[in-house]
Amino acid sequence: MRRLWTAAAVVVAAVALSASAVNAAGETIGSCIFEELEGAQFEGIEGNGFTAVKELKTRYKADDDHAGELIEEFESDLEGCLEAPNPIFPERTEIIWGGLAFVILLALMYWKLFPPVKNLMEQRTQRIQDAIDDADRQRAEAVEVKANYEAELADAKTEAARIVDEAREQAATVRADLQARAEADIAEMRERAAADVEASKRQAIADLQSEVSDIALGAAEAVIGRSLEDPEMQRQLIDDYIARVGADQG
Amino acid sequence: MNVFALDFPPVNHLFDWPSFLFADNEWVALNKTGLIYLVSLVLTAGLFWAAARRRSLVPTGTQTVVEAGVEFIENNIVMQTIGPDGRRFMPFLTTLFFFVLFSNMFEVIPFIQFPANSRMAIPLLLALVVWAVYHVVGIRAQGFFQYFKSALFPPGVPTFLYVLVVPIELLQIILIRPLSLAIRLWANMVAGHLLLVTFAVLSAALWGTLYVPAVLPFAMLILLTAFEIFVSALQAFIFTILTAVYIGGSLHPEH
Numbered sequence: 386m387r388r389l390w391t392a393a394a395v396v397v398a399a400v401a402l403s404a405s406a407v408n409a410a411g412e413t414i415g416s417c418i419f420e421e422l423e424g425a426q427f428e429g430i431e432g433n434g435f436t437a438v439k440e441l442k443t444r445y446k447a448d449d450d451h452a453g454e455l456i457e458e459f460e461s462d463l464e465g466c467l468e469a470p471n472p473i474f475p476e477r478t479e480i481i482w483g484g485l486a487f488v489i490l491l492a493l494m495y496w497k498l499f500p501p502v503k504n505l506m507e508q509r510t511q512r513i514q515d516a517i518d519d520a521d522r523q524r525a526e527a528v529e530v531k532a533n534y535e536a537e538l539a540d541a542k543t544e545a546a547r548i549v550d551e552a553r554e555q556a557a558t559v560r561a562d563l564q565a566r567a568e569a570d571i572a573e574m575r576e577r578a579a580a581d582v583e584a585s586k587r588q589a590i591a592d593l594q595s596e597v598s599d600i601a602l603g604a605a606e607a608v609i610g611r612s613l614e615d616p617e618m619q620r621q622l623i624d625d626y627i628a629r630v631g632a633d634q635g
Numbered sequence: 636m637n638v639f640a641l642d643f644p645p646v647n648h649l650f651d652w653p654s655f656l657f658a659d660n661e662w663v664a665l666n667k668t669g670l671i672y673l674v675s676l677v678l679t680a681g682l683f684w685a686a687a688r689r690r691s692l693v694p695t696g697t698q699t700v701v702e703a704g705v706e707f708i709e710n711n712i713v714m715q716t717i718g719p720d721g722r723r724f725m726p727f728l729t730t731l732f733f734f735v736l737f738s739n740m741f742e743v744i745p746f747i748q749f750p751a752n753s754r755m756a757i758p759l760l761l762a763l764v765v766w767a768v769y770h771v772v773g774i775r776a777q778g779f780f781q782y783f784k785s786a787l788f789p790p791g792v793p794t795f796l797y798v799l800v801v802p803i804e805l806l807q808i809i810l811i812r813p814l815s816l817a818i819r820l821w822a823n824m825v826a827g828h829l830l831l832v833t834f835a836v837l838s839a840a841l842w843g844t845l846y847v848p849a850v851l852p853f854a855m856l857i858l859l860t861a862f863e864i865f866v867s868a869l870q871a872f873i874f875t876i877l878t879a880v881y882i883g884g885s886l887h888p889e890h
Contacts, residue, residue: 414645472650472651472754472755472825473821474755475754475755476754476756477662478661478664478665478666479666479668479669479756479757480757481662481669482665482670482672482673483760484756484757486672486673486676487672487730487734487757487764490675490676490680491727491730494679494683494726494729497684499683499705499726499730501690502683502701502702505690506702506706512692
């Protein structure tokens with residue numbers, strides 16, 4: 386339905402267009418001649434061109450030279466209907482009206498109309514430019530702030546790494562100290578224990594030798610049933626025995 | 636004129652309009668052409684007045700149209716041909732553009748359908764104004780002798796060729812430029828009006844006798860109407876940009 390209306394509107398507009406273009410064609414030759422005839426006035430003859438032409442011809446046929454001149458003059462007037470002015474020559478009234486319109490418009494434009502429009506456009510351009518500049522400035526500031534933050538962050542990271550490294554070094558030193566001390570303690574304790582063991586061993590051997598010699602003496606006495614008269618000899622015998630036993634065991 | 640049973644009005648009568656106001660006065664008799672110029676004045680002034688009155692930061696409606704026009708003239712005409720110092724000619728060039736555009740556009744406005752610039756009066760007058768402007772601008776910018784020297788003796792031409800070049804350049808800046816400016820606009824509008832009238836008369840005559848074949852010239856009429864809208868705008872643009880080129884040449888002879 387909408388398309389139908391549009392089509393109808395286009396047709397009506399186009400008909401109006403074509404019709405008015407035909408009407409816009411100006412006056413016709415016929416109407417020009419008609420107007421000339423209607424408006425013509427001749428000296429000494431009553432009526433307009435429609436009636437006077439006949440009278441003029443009658444007079445001309447009766448050898449009236451003046452009538453002949455009038456006829457020739459009127460004919461050239463009528464021919465004017467065929468000859469329109471050369472279209473390339475400007476019409477004075479059109480120059481005046483068109484020129485007046487242009488000059489008034491030019492004056493109005495310079496004086497009242499153009500400056501406010503242009504100013505407004507420039508203001509807008511300036512405002513947009515300011516906004517862009519402002520945005521640029523803020524962005525630069527933000528970039529700077531970001532760079533500062535990043536630098537601070539990098540510093541902090543370095544510091545943290547340094548602290549961690551330091552702690553790690555300290556821990557390693559402490560551990561090494563403790564380890565060295567522990568190892569020294571252990572070595573000392575081991576030496577001491579070894580010395581104790583050696584002393585105990587010697588003591589035990591000495592104790593054992595004494596006890597064994599007593600036992601052996603008793604045993605020998607019991608076995609041989611007699612006591613050796615010479616104690617020095619007895620001791621010698623026993624020590625040899627023990628030494629032999631010790632060598633066998635050792 | 637009667638050709639193949641088509642009654643075509645004499646060409647002169649398509650352009651010559653009888654006066655309807657002060658008809659007896661040979662100075663201020665007003666006819667359709669004069670009236671179209673007055674309406675063009677009112678339309679241009681009205682548009683700019685409406686745009687200046689609104690003063691909205693975000694343009695809408697009329698303001699958009701006017702600002703688009705001004706921006707177009709500034710960016711596509713002034714900046715391209717003269718440069719930043721051509722901005723002082725903006726009011727002049729804007730007036731020229733809109734005045735020529737509107738007086739051309741009446742070629743396709745129903746029931747008026749007559750391009751005022753198909754009469755020689757204003758194309759010639761405007762061309763003479765432009766002629767005066769670019770000479771004055773050139774003389775003021777460079778001085779009288781330097782202006783004519785730079786205009787008549789283009790650099791880079793072999794000396795013996797100046798015998799040919801100087802008279803040609805002289806003819807050009809004195810006569811050819813204004814005449815070509817005026818005749819280009821006038822002839823384009825005359826041709827456009829003749830085309831539209833021809834197809835309109837043909838359509839009307841065929842519709843009155845054969846009906847169906849009238850469709851063809853009628854379709855052509857519609858196409859040509861669209862084409863003439865384009866031509867009207869194009870001629871206004873050409874007139875303005877050539878004016879700017881001439882002013883630019885007077886201001887900066889080195890280009």
